[in-house]
Amino acid sequence: MSLPSKPLLHTYRAPWVVPVVSPALPDGAVVVDNKSIIAVGEYSDISRQYPDIPVSFCSGILVPALINSHIHLELSIYGVVHPPTQTGNMCDWIKALLQIRENAVFSPGEIRAAAKKMARKQYDSGIGLMLDIGNIDLGMFHSCPVEIHSLYEMLGPSEDATQAAIAAIADLPVELSVTAHAPYSTSAKLLEFIKNRCRKHGQLFSLHLAENLDEGLLLSKGTGCFAQFLKDRTGSDSPFPIPGIDSSTVVGYLQQLGIIDSKTICVHCVHLSDEEIKIIADSGAHVCLCPGSNKFLSVGTVRLQTLLDHGILPALGTDSIASNPNIDLWQEMALLQEEHPGVSSENIFSMATIGGARAIGREIEYGSLEAGKTARFLHIQGVEFEDVANPEQLFECLVMNGQPDSVKWL
Ligand SMILES: [Zn+2]
Structure with missing residues (x-):
C-alpha cells in the first residue's frame, strides 16, 4: 500500500496575477500544493502567510488555463473547407463539408490521430479544458494533457432519420453524453x-443556433437555403412552420420544446x-461565441454588448x-475585441476563462485563480507583457498580444 503523498507547497510570484473573478494583482502570487491552488494574493501577504516555502519568480503574467467551449476535433483531418462564394450561402459550405467527409477514405485511426494532434496543439496554446462535439466516438486520448469533455452529436431532420437516431441512442451507454446539431438539422421530436x-x-446539451439568417427563415416560413438543402437530402418538404408551435423566432421555438x-x-x-436574448438570460442558459468561424462563413457579427447588458457572459x-x-482561442479574443x-x-x-468554465459546468476546478481550484495555470511571457502599467493595459495586452508562443504551462 502506498502512502499518501505529502503536500508539496510552492509559491509562484509574478509582476501581475490575474484571478479573473477579482481585480488583477500587481506583484501577486499563487501558492499551490501538488494539484490544487492553496492561496492567491499580493506577494507581501502571501510571503507572510507562507514564509518557508520555495518561490519561483515569473517574469510575465499568471492567468488561469483557457477554455475552448466549442470544437469538433474529428474534423481536424479534413482541414479547411473553403467558404461560400460571394453569391453562395452557408448551405453551400455545409454541402462542401459533407461531400469531403463522404468522399474521404481515412481510417478511424487516422481521424483519431489528427484529432489527437489538434488536441495537443490546443493544449500548447494554453487550453486546459475543451468541449468537443463529434459524430464519432474518438475515445480517450491518453498522454494528451488537455482535458476533453466530449458530446456525441446526433441529427435527424426527417421522421425516418429521427426514428433511426432514437434507436441508435437507445444502444449507447448512459455515460456517453448525447447532444443535437442544430434546429434546422434536428427535428422537434429528436431535440426533445x-x-x-x-x-x-x-x-x-449543446446546440448550434441562430448562426445564420436562413435558419430563421426555415423555422418561421419554411423557406431559405435550408428548405431546399433538406429537400435535396431527405426528399421531403420542410415541416416548418409546425402547427401548434410558434417558430417565428429560433430561441422561442426551442423554449417551447423545453430545450x-x-x-x-x-x-x-x-x-x-x-x-x-431575454429568454436565454432568464433561463440561465449559456452562450458560446465563435467569432472566427462567423467571420470565415460571413454569417454576421454577434450583438455582444446586448448579451452583456442582459447579464450573459458568453464562453468562447x-x-x-x-x-x-x-x-x-487567442485569435478569437483579438477578433472579438x-x-x-x-x-x-x-x-x-x-x-x-470563467465564461467557459461556467458554460461547461466546471467552475469548481477551472476558469479562475482561486483557492481550491486546479493548479493548472499559465505563465504568459514575452516583451509585449513587460511594461504593463495598470489593469486596463494588462487585459488589453493579453487579449491583443496573447498567442500560443506566449504560453508556458505551470
Ligand atoms: Zn460547431
Missing part, C-alpha cells in the same frame, strides 16, 4: 428526446432579437478547422 435524456442523466435551460449551451447566437469557442483556419471596441478587454478575457 435528446434534451430529455440529458436532463435524466444530468448531462450538458433552453441552465444546462444548455447555445452556440454561435449571431442573429438574436432582444426577446430571444474556435469551432473546427473546417470553418476556422487558425483555430486559436476588434469587432467590439467598446467591450472591455477584461470582459473578453473572462469569456475565454
Whole structure:
C-alpha cells in the first residue's frame, strides 16, 4: 500500500496575477500544493502567510488555463473547407463539408490521430479544458494533457432519420453524453428526446443556433437555403412552420420544446432579437461565441454588448478547422475585441476563462485563480507583457498580444 503523498507547497510570484473573478494583482502570487491552488494574493501577504516555502519568480503574467467551449476535433483531418462564394450561402459550405467527409477514405485511426494532434496543439496554446462535439466516438486520448469533455452529436431532420437516431441512442451507454446539431438539422421530436435524456442523466446539451439568417427563415416560413438543402437530402418538404408551435423566432421555438435551460449551451447566437436574448438570460442558459468561424462563413457579427447588458457572459469557442483556419482561442479574443471596441478587454478575457468554465459546468476546478481550484495555470511571457502599467493595459495586452508562443504551462 502506498502512502499518501505529502503536500508539496510552492509559491509562484509574478509582476501581475490575474484571478479573473477579482481585480488583477500587481506583484501577486499563487501558492499551490501538488494539484490544487492553496492561496492567491499580493506577494507581501502571501510571503507572510507562507514564509518557508520555495518561490519561483515569473517574469510575465499568471492567468488561469483557457477554455475552448466549442470544437469538433474529428474534423481536424479534413482541414479547411473553403467558404461560400460571394453569391453562395452557408448551405453551400455545409454541402462542401459533407461531400469531403463522404468522399474521404481515412481510417478511424487516422481521424483519431489528427484529432489527437489538434488536441495537443490546443493544449500548447494554453487550453486546459475543451468541449468537443463529434459524430464519432474518438475515445480517450491518453498522454494528451488537455482535458476533453466530449458530446456525441446526433441529427435527424426527417421522421425516418429521427426514428433511426432514437434507436441508435437507445444502444449507447448512459455515460456517453448525447447532444443535437442544430434546429434546422434536428427535428422537434429528436431535440426533445435528446434534451430529455440529458436532463435524466444530468448531462450538458449543446446546440448550434441562430448562426445564420436562413435558419430563421426555415423555422418561421419554411423557406431559405435550408428548405431546399433538406429537400435535396431527405426528399421531403420542410415541416416548418409546425402547427401548434410558434417558430417565428429560433430561441422561442426551442423554449417551447423545453430545450433552453441552465444546462444548455447555445452556440454561435449571431442573429438574436432582444426577446430571444431575454429568454436565454432568464433561463440561465449559456452562450458560446465563435467569432472566427462567423467571420470565415460571413454569417454576421454577434450583438455582444446586448448579451452583456442582459447579464450573459458568453464562453468562447474556435469551432473546427473546417470553418476556422487558425483555430486559436487567442485569435478569437483579438477578433472579438476588434469587432467590439467598446467591450472591455477584461470582459473578453473572462469569456475565454470563467465564461467557459461556467458554460461547461466546471467552475469548481477551472476558469479562475482561486483557492481550491486546479493548479493548472499559465505563465504568459514575452516583451509585449513587460511594461504593463495598470489593469486596463494588462487585459488589453493579453487579449491583443496573447498567442500560443506566449504560453508556458505551470
Ligand atoms: Zn460547431
